[in-house]
Every structure is written in C-alpha cells, then in structure tokens.
Amino acid sequence: MLRTVFVAGSLLAAASCAASDPGMAVVQVTGQRETATDAASAGSVGAAEIAARPLLRTGELLEFVPGLAVTQHSGDGKANQYFLRGFNLDHGTDFATFVDGMPVNMRSHAHGQGYSDLNFVIPELVRRIDYRKGPYAAGDGDFASAGSARMVLADAVPDTASITAGPHGYRRALLAGTRDGLLYGLDIQRNDGPWTVPEDVRRMSGVLRWSGGDRDDGWHMTAMAYRNRWQATDQIPLRAVAQLGRFGSLDASDGGRASRYSVSAGRHGPWSGGRVELNAWAVRSSLDLYSNFTYALDRPEDGDQFRQSERRMMLGADAQYAWRGTLAGLELDNRAGVQVRSDRLSPVGLYTTVMRRTTATVREDRVRETSAGVFAESSVQWLPWLRTVAGARGDAYRFDVDGRRAGATIATPKLAVIAGPWRKTELFFNAGHGFHSNDARGVVDGVTPLVRTRGVEAGLRSELAPGLETSLTAWRLASGSELVFVGDAGTTEPSRASRRHGVEWNTQLVRGPWRIDLDMAVSRARYTQTAEEGDQVPGALERMAALDVSHAPAGGRWSAGFNVRHLGPRALVEDGSVRSRASTLAAARIGFRFGERTRLTLDVFNLLDRRASDIEYYYASRLPGEARAGLPARDDVHFHPVEPRTARLTLSHAF
Template structure:
C-alpha cells in the first residue's frame, strides 16, 4: 500500500532455520557453474535442445505436468552468489494460499497481502518494503508486470494472473548488477517463463475452506510444424472475512510455438479478469474495543476489479556469430480500487473512501544478440541489447461513499516512454577466473496532461549504470563471487511535473526526480563439496540516493531521505536422495536512513530478519508431500523504533498420492498451527466515529487466515 512505508529483528525463529539445509532444485553445483560460459559459447554448435522443465526436484504437486520450456531461458549471464534459477516442479511443490506466494521460492522474498485477493501482493526483500513492486522487477513470459505511474503505487505488480502449473522456470537476480535488468530492479528481479508444451494434458479441480473453488485445464497438441497450448482457469474464494471477499477470477492462455530454445518462436495471447470485496487492514483499537472482530471490516464496500489482456511474441535464432533473441508485446490493463484506510479522519460526514482508476495500453520489446569470440586466446562473449516500452495511461483519484462518486481529486492522462541500451562482456580468463563488465543506459520521457493545469508538463531524464562481476574458483568445489552495479527506479511521472496539491491547489509541492539512482555491491561464497548440498553465504549492501515516491493514495509526492541497507544471506539446498530434498534460508538486514532527522533513523516496515525452511519428498508414482516454514520478523513501524510489528511464523503442509492411471490427489493444510498472526502491520492515524478530530495513531493490521484445507484432484491424459 503506497500510503505507508516500511524494518525487523533476528531471533527465535533462527533456531529453527539455521539447521535446515536444502533442496537442490534451483542451485547447480559449482562445477556446473564453471562450465556455464563454455556451454553458451558453443551454443551454435551442437547446443542441447529444450530441457524438460519438470527436472530439478522431487514431484510434489498434483497439478504440475512438466513439459518443454520456451526460449526465455536459453541465454544466461555470468552468475552471482544471489542469482539462480528455479524449476517449475520446485515452484509448484509449495503449498500456498495465493498465486503470488509461489515467488517465495526465491530465497529471502516475502509475498503477502493487506487487502482483497484481487489486489497486487506486498513484497519484502533485503531490508525493503517493496510495496506492491517498487524495487523488484517482475517479468512474465517476456512482459513487464510492474506498472509505472500507477494509480495506487509506483511499480504496482499484479501477479494474480499467474498460472503456477504453467511455469517452466524462474530466473532471479538480487541487486542491480545485471545489464539486462533496469527499472524497479534495485533490490532484485524475477523472470518467469511459461511452458511451450506439456508432457500430458491436465484437468484439475480444487475445493477448500472458506468457499475456495478452483478449476484448471491445460492441453497442448501438434499443429502444423509446431504446437498449440491452451490453458483456462476459474476461481472463487470468500475467505474467513465477516464480509466475504467474493473473489471471482477467470484466466486464459493460448500459445503457438515452433522450434527450440535457440531457433524458434512463439506467439501468446493471455486474458485475465477478476473482481472482489476487500477487508483491508483494520485498527487494533477497533478489535480490542469490540467494535469489530479480528476478521471484520469498518467499510464493507472496499474492493475492486482488474483485467489484463496481452499479445506477445518471441523469436530466437542461431548463426555462426551467436544467438539473437527478440520479443515484443502489447498489453491492455485496467484497475479500479476502492479503499478506506482512515475512515472518518478527512471527512467526518461522508467517510474517507476513495476510488483509484488506472487504465492503460502499453507496448514494448527487446532485441539482444550474444556473439562469441576470444580475447588474447581466451573464450569471450559479448551481449548487446536494446529495450523499449511505451505506456498510454489514464489515472484517476476520486472521493467516494460506498463506491459512489462524490468528488474528483485528479483525472490525468500520461504518455510515458523509455528506451535502454546495454552491453555486457564476459570472459573466461582461466579455469578459476571469469569476469563480466558492462553498462546500461536508460532514457525516459513523459508528457502529463492533468485536469489541474498547473500539474501538466513534460519531463525527460536519463541514467547510465556500470555492471561488474567477478567469479573465482572453483577450488575444493567452492566459488567466490564479487558483484558491483548501479540501478534505479523511476518515480511516478505526475510527481515529476506536479507543482500544486491536486486536493488543495493553494499548497505547493516539491517535485520528485524522475529517476532515482541506487548503488549495490556484494560478495558471496558458494560451496558444493558435500554431495547434493549447495550452500551460499552472501554479504550485500545497497544505497539509495532518495526513496521519493509519488503517493497515489493522496495524489501528492512524499520525499524521503537517502538510505543504506547491508546484510547477510545464507541459503541452502540439499538433495538428500532423488525423492527427498531439504532447504533453509536466512536473511538479516540492517536498514537505516543515512541523513539525520530528529524523527529517527529507522526505515518504517523494512524487515530485519526473514527466514524459511522446507522439506519436499515424492516420486512420479506414489506418495508425495511438502512442509514449508516461513518467518517474517518484527519491523519498526515508525522512524524512532518506538512502535514495532509482531513477528509472523507460518507453517504450510501438503500430502498427496500419484496413481498409475494418471490421477493425483493432494491435501494442502495452510497455517497448519493456526497461528494468530498478521500478514502485515502499519502504524498511522485514523479516526473512528466519536474520536477526536485529529484522529488516533494506531497499529493497523491484516490478519493471517486461520487454518484452511484444500483438496485437489487432478488427471493427466
């Protein structure tokens, strides 16, 4: 939620996590890392064909069928200690409450929710409250998910259209060290690729607690010289809320593909629509005073609807010089949100509900070429890429009562366009030394036409960032990674051109910079000396010049001070046998403002400690299962650290059976211990009926759902 910002502590959960070592589903042994550059360098000569995406871990899902991945994973960069890939099988082995939570397979990433199920998730990583996606770049099948100059939050990344069973693999990077990553990628980036074909067709149905129902069908078949894949999904869910979520969601994917990872193409259409009622975060005093229950609401008309339609294409080709990759997309996306976070603080008579409208059409693409050569007789490859994106946007903010229009605050039209050029040089100097040296140049242009003329205007900005990587080893199955790079996130274009507060035009505003730079560095060690175990320790640091953000909830710009985050990550993946794997991750971060202010130096909502552990078992036939523990540590809620959130520890489980006739049955138990915890907590002022006009500063929390069960029956044919 963009009105509020976000920090946390180490402790008791660490005692559960530190001994947990892990799953080899994502991490390749150090020796395999050493060979990666050579594999790319000979991509045009006998390169391997498509890799089954179901490889990489025990089978632990009733609905995942595996298949052949597309071209997205064919091109790689020199690694860092905190970059890796996750197979679709590993991702689908996790019992989750909502689709976005599958991204918690990225070590150290928390995916939660403070509102109704149709709204974008809230993300936390490396000491960042990433809001709805401000500093984590998410890409699905070659298309950006983050929406810039969004009505609710800059970088708003609604991942609810994701169909986890279609995921071929996930590539993630942490830190701004990779030339291909640009806007919103300072804390990290996640690239998700869908399958081109499935090994077997799938029909799946799920039922569960609190009105949960889901149906999914995926099928592929040869067509001409390629394959046609079709997937359709429908879901309803009420949740434990006193006013039901009443989520209604439909989702579809159609893809035609030909060829292989290195020589092929695909054309994909996607369609998604949902509507819901939201129980947003509620003030703790309303519960303690008995005004509402823990799962109650103070405004039963909050909620919204969203839709997303896209057409995209990808192509790759190989010749004597190397590999060329190209992609293009066009997306039509719409969102309506009705929120009431402060109740009667601003308008004692009508209440504070507001409507945020976001309508946009965006298009863009990418062309990259990797060509091989040598430098002083050493294997070398160069990657050159060009990226572009253009958004035509309408954003509105309106005062409402029970979703009925009362008055307008702003209704703006924005044209925003960007282009980027990047270059990366990778050399294998010896068997124990590899380097990556590159840069990225981004240019931005925006034209804002506001219904408040003083806030109209044009803006331009650009930024150039270096990207450096060094890999030493392996020695004794151990590698050392050193990375450095610059990154940035764009600010809402309205905040760049605005001069007056749209709700009170007599007040001037401080303009935001268009592009806000960041600088990151890390050093990490990855060890694979024990058979099946890959363990990594990483020390990282990230500085932001300013975390200024345009506040879509109020239509104004809220500047903040420069920040610094540093910390340590420890990740473990342990393939005990072919049917049993373990994992354990721990991230501890120190996050502070770097300029003095009497208010304090803590960054509100910035997590200090994030930890997880899990076990997965199963084979293609017979029993399978998984257990996942996730710890989200306490966080300061205001700058002086005098108010802190409580920690949240959740345990989810799954048990199932694969029959030899292609049928599978699985039972998920979510929040297995029935923890009375919070998904997220904020601290701010709100006003209930009868309270003083200035309101009351209070904790506002969104509770974790109580224990829920979900039964899934799937058939493969």
C-alpha cells in the first residue's frame, strides 16, 4: 500500500527511503513525495501521520503497518504481542523490526525467540516508518518472513515540552528539541493501570542525536537509554474471574525489570560513482521477567512462578553500496551489502522463584551467536512498463553455548516483477525465500538452526482518483517449522511445518483536511503435517479490519481523529474446538491549539468500553485453592483483558 502524508495540504518532507531501505526509492515530484516500491504490500508513513493517531502503548507504532495488530498479555514493561498475516508472532518472531538501523529482535532471548521490545522508543522522535510484508527483499534476513519495519529517527524536532495525565495514576512528561545539530529527548512515565495489583510502571527513555549534512550526504551519531520497572497482571483463567474480577491477579509479585543502552553511528553519501551507506551500533540490554502462567500446577506449595533472565551485549555493522550500470543497452540499478552481528549473553537463564526469590536454577547458559549476511539485487527496466528486481542473499551463523558449538548457512533468492503503470495502476508479483533462526540452546541440542520460509504474492496498486489510492494483495507463505507458545514455560518452541495464505485490501483517501485509511485482511493457517490433535495453527488470526479517520484543517484551531480495529476469532487448539472471541476497539482524539505554540489534546481509548481480551490461550493450569483441595489440573481459556475506557489529556508547548 502506498502511504504518503499530508499536513494542512502539504507533504511532510522526509529523508530518502533509499538511504535506509534497499527495496524502496523516493522521488520528488512537484512538491509532493511519491514512494516507489517493489510490492503492493510495501509503503511508508511519516511523522505527521504518526502524530495524528493516539497510542495507548509505544508498540502500537507497528499498527501503521496495514494488517498488523498489537496487543499485550502481561505488564507494559514487556514486549508486545503482534499479529500479522495469519501469524501469532508472539513477541516478534517472523517480523523484523529496526530502529535507526539497529535490529530490535533478540536472538536466543530469555523469554522468546525474536523478542522485540519497543518500549525504549519515543514516538515523537520517529520521523518515518518504512514497512514491507513477505520475504521478498534481499536486504531482509533473519525474522523477516512475515515482514519488516524500519523506524527512522528525526535529525531535528521543534523544542517542545508536554505533560500527559490520565486515570489509574498515568503520568507522562516529555521534553524534546534541537540545539546546534544536537537532538535531545527525555520521556518519563508512571502508570498503575486498572489492575487490582497496581502495575507501578516506572519508565524512562532518553535520546541524544548529533547529525550533520543532508539527505544526500550526511552523518549521525545517536545515544539511547531506557530503564523500566513494573508489576504485572498476567493472563488468568476464565474460571477465576468470579473470584478475582477481570483485572485481578493470581500472583502479585509477577513483573520485571528491563534496560537498554545503545550507541550508533551512520554515514551516507556519494562514493566512487555510486552511493554508500554505513552503520555501526552497540547495544547493552538486560531483562528479569517474573511470570506465573500455571499458578500451582507443578509446585502446589510454593506456586509456579519463574524468572527468565538475561544480560546481553550486541555489536553489529552493515554497509550498502548502490550504483547504476548498463547491460545490453538496458539500465540497471544495483545494490549490494554486508551485515554482521554478534550477540553475547552472559548469562541467559531460567529459574524457579517464590515472590521473586530464586529457589532453584533450571538452566543457566553463556551464549555467543554470530552471523554474517551478504546480499545483492539488481533492478532492470526491460520496457517502459516492465521492471524486474532480482536478488539473492546468503547468511552464515555460528552458535556457541557453554563451549558446545554448531553452525549453519542458508541462501535465499528473491524476485519482483512490476508492470505498469497503466492509468495510474501497477501490477506486482513477488516471490522469495526467507528464514528465522532458532534459539542457540536448542540448536546445540539438535534443533534446526535456520528455518526456511517460501513466499509468493501478487497484487495491484492504483490511484482511482486524485487523493484516492488502493491496493489489493493475495499472498501465500510456507514455513519449515512453526514456533508455538508453551503456557507452562512462558516461551516458544519449534513445532510442525505450516502453510498460510490470505488476501489484503488497503485504501487511502486524502481530501483537503480529511484523511481516511481502511485496511482489511483475511488469512488461513494450517500445519502441513498431519497429527491426531488437528492441523489448525493455534493463535493464528483469521481476519482483521482497521479504519482510521482524521480531520486537520490548515491553520485551524481544532483537529480530530477516530480509529477502530476489529480482530476476528482464532483457534486456540489444533482441532479448532476452542476459539477466542472477536474484539472491536475504538479510540478517538480531539485537539485544540492556543495560538501557535500551545496545544491541548484529549485521547480516549476503548471508546465504547468493550469487555474484550487482548490475548487468549488455552492450556492446563491449577489454581492455589484447587491445589489445596487436591483437585487435578484443568484445561481452560486464559485471557488478558483490554483496559476499560481510558482518557488521557496532554498539554504541549513549543518554546
């Protein structure tokens, strides 16, 4: 889907997509920005569109990707739950996310493979989000089978201070601005939430970014810091609602601590007749996560709480070079690159705990995981109406867990065919292979290191009328191994091979101060290997729809927005006999500007006050009272409720 951003009738300028995304190019046409992509399911959103939509959680930045839904099944210090193209992506597996060129997905993570925690991001500092779906770009490697999103930070923002207040102890203070090429941002939040056990979120994010040059020839250096502490109300079984209420907890000591510190640097510009982009980064992060999903199933006396913990250091760099050439009289746009990454976990562990006190070590490991990837792709304009992009990528991995070593390599070809435009309509065909890596601790025990995926999609994109754009995509994706959630461990493990297919329809209308976005998607996910329990993939979202409407008159004092998201039911067990409930949530925003510098904004979440679930699972558990009575475990639906209707008021001032 092609997404361009208009504010008061003009386009918000952004830096070149080509500098950060090898599959996307940007051209300037009569004061507007047009985004040329290689797939109907790829696009870009800008800062104005991001600023216009209310966000209950930072992770909802990814909901700007059409068809992607973001929920939560635990405390707000934890990574979100993501759904896209028939995947319950858990906390990020099979969807690759990058911030300022740094990968967010964590390999061999203590809680889940591909864990993507976006809580460190300050949304007001995100200049652009470039997204694509499917494994069709040579620049995308690990975790990108369902798609990828790249968040690009701003080099400069207006000097602004804002304060936000809401019920349940919600408080947020933001200070951001730019001085002599140095961007700064500080975001401090507190929140108890509607839970019986106050969430007591204490979060701090900070950014310093020094940059120079311009979109054609520039550089940047960025430092980011993030710390968070919280209590958590995890999912509870339906049978406990009468005892606890919807917002109750079965273990008041669940929660965690997280931190992330990073430094990065980048350089882009002309070199040797082409264009080069260089990035390097270092990240130090930590997590201590206390969870209890089965309550008193395994340890009736003390309870089943456990701690997943890790201390991680990540180092990485990438280099890309783009140049033009000719072959047999045809013009070629070429790109090649190399990406390296090293993760060191010292340690990563799983421990049994009681009230956050460690009682035993289940396992504790030192992990080193290193990868190197190379890719190349070439775009050829065969005819005025026919273009192809052919690419290939190769990746090599080394796994080391306490001296036990393993290695793996994989090659993934890619192809895109673009026909048109005819009457402002383009046709797209994409095919390619992708992969996700598995946890190093499983790899050294014999689990497949790199799981191949194979995808194909066909789509069209058209400008039906001035300001009215639409895209339609049919897709299919096969995976060599499915990762599924395990309730009693709070993590994922490899399962059977699977196949998915679906259809997506996205439409955008921009008329004067009005903007309307409509996204709809249906999908079907099945295991390809037969088993007695059934062939449906648990948690696979079958349908979703989202509508976003905003009104921002040029020079006007008032602005408003409304969005609604529908998630259909999904199978919770392989035979489909237990299914989740559908949910429909709405949010609204109204803003008033006092002069040129001061603005008051009211956001209302869950506008209709629906009693829906953010997430639902089906597994066996035993309540403490059941354990004392000597009752056996019971299979039940375990859910985490959406928050009730919540209003937040923000006062911001530019200085």
